[in-house]
Amino acid sequence: xxxxxVPELDPVIHAQARLRVVSSLSTLREGDSIAFPxxxxxxxxxxxxxxxxxxxxxxxxxVEVVKTHQGRTPATLVSLTRRGRLAFEDYTTAVRxxxxxxAGTEQS
Amino acid sequence: MNEDDEAPLDPAESLxxxxxxxxxxxxxxxxxxxLLLWPWGIAWLxxxxxxxxxxxxxxRVIVDMxxxxxxxxxxxxxxxxxxxTGFVGGRAARQVSGPTSRQGRMYGWTWGxxxxxxxxxxxxxxxxxxxxxxxxxxxxxxxALTGALHMAGGAIWNDRTMFRLGAWLSVVNVVGVxxxxxxxxxxxxxxxxxxxxxxxxxxxxxLTHVGDGERARP
Numbered sequence: 001x002x003x004x005x006v007p008e009l010d011p012v013i014h015a016q017a018r019l020r021v022v023s024s025l026s027t028l029r030e031g032d033s034i035a036f037p038x039x040x041x042x043x044x045x046x047x048x049x050x051x052x053x054x055x056x057x058x059x060x061x062x063v064e065v066v067k068t069h070q071g072r073t074p075a076t077l078v079s080l081t082r083r084g085r086l087a088f089e090d091y092t093t094a095v096r097x098x099x100x101x102x103a104g105t106e107q108s
Numbered sequence: 109m110n111e112d113d114e115a116p117l118d119p120a121e122s123l124x125x126x127x128x129x130x131x132x133x134x135x136x137x138x139x140x141x142x143l144l145l146w147p148w149g150i151a152w153l154x155x156x157x158x159x160x161x162x163x164x165x166x167x168r169v170i171v172d173m174x175x176x177x178x179x180x181x182x183x184x185x186x187x188x189x190x191x192x193t194g195f196v197g198g199r200a201a202r203q204v205s206g207p208t209s210r211q212g213r214m215y216g217w218t219w220g221x222x223x224x225x226x227x228x229x230x231x232x233x234x235x236x237x238x239x240x241x242x243x244x245x246x247x248x249x250x251x252a253l254t255g256a257l258h259m260a261g262g263a264i265w266n267d268r269t270m271f272r273l274g275a276w277l278s279v280v281n282v283v284g285v286x287x288x289x290x291x292x293x294x295x296x297x298x299x300x301x302x303x304x305x306x307x308x309x310x311x312x313x314x315l316t317h318v319g320d321g322e323r324a325r326p
Binding site for chain 1: 119120122123125126128129130132133134136137202203204205206207208209
């Protein structure tokens with residue numbers, strides 16, 4: 001592998017669980033957010049596990065977690081920030097580049 | 109560290125994860141088009157066919173039944189379809205908040221208010237008309253409004269299938285009105301109701317096609 005040709009992969013996203021979270025959130029339209037239990041259900045993760053990864057994504061500024069009320073019931077809404085969306089796009093582009101450009105340098 | 113923190117094995121694996129999660133999520137948060145369109149398709153198909161059988165062309169009664177039955181049946185079917193659509197839409201709105209659900213709510217209110225306005229106007233006029241013309245006025249206006257709202261919905265969500273369905277309903281309605289009382293009910297039942305069933309099927313096939321990557325998972 002040649003280091004100069006290989007684009008760097010964002011370590012915050014380049015982890016199985018967080019890649020799944022960000023991919024899922026990327027399907028929401030900008031400005032939309034999804035309820036925590038719903039996201040957990042779609043990703044089939046435990047609440048604790050999902051919280052841990054959301055915290056890391058939040059720390060990086062990629063995800064916003066808002067606690068609010070829908071009527072009388074408290075709700076936690078999760079959304080991808082603009083920065084998170086850009087990071088996800090960059091990550092996808094980098095992975096595609098690795099797959100196409102780096103195909104010759106890696107064993108396949 | 110968490111086991112899940114492990115990085116995906118390679119870029120190809122990463123892309124597979126991205127595609128899988130995106131299609132899985134899309135299929136879970138986008139309401140099933142069959143639930144949105146088929147209840148209406150069935151309501152129109154059955155409701156207007158019964159109308160045709162009772163108020164046939166030239167005032168012919170093809171199947172004898174009380175004069176009030178077709179309207180009551182149609183209203184019941186429409187009520188059921190509206191309840192299903194409202195339930196499905198409401199469930200989608202509880203899961204995702206923001207501009208998308210706001211748009212959905214506005215669109216729902218548009219239907220409700222537009223139809224209330226139509227009903228208010230027509231009920232003042234239709235009592236002055238003979239039954240056949242009154243029926244044509246109601247069903248013709250209702251179909252025109254439904255067609256227009258579907259076209260507008262297609263424009264809002266950039267949804268070609270929805271727009272085409274609206275355009276189809278609008279054209280079919282004009283054809284039916286030109287053919288006259290009796291025939292209009294049959295045309296709207298078969299072409300209108302059938303069009304909704306087909307549109308629901310097409311939209312659903314599109315949606316499941318997006319999820320093909322997901323099904324490849326063992």
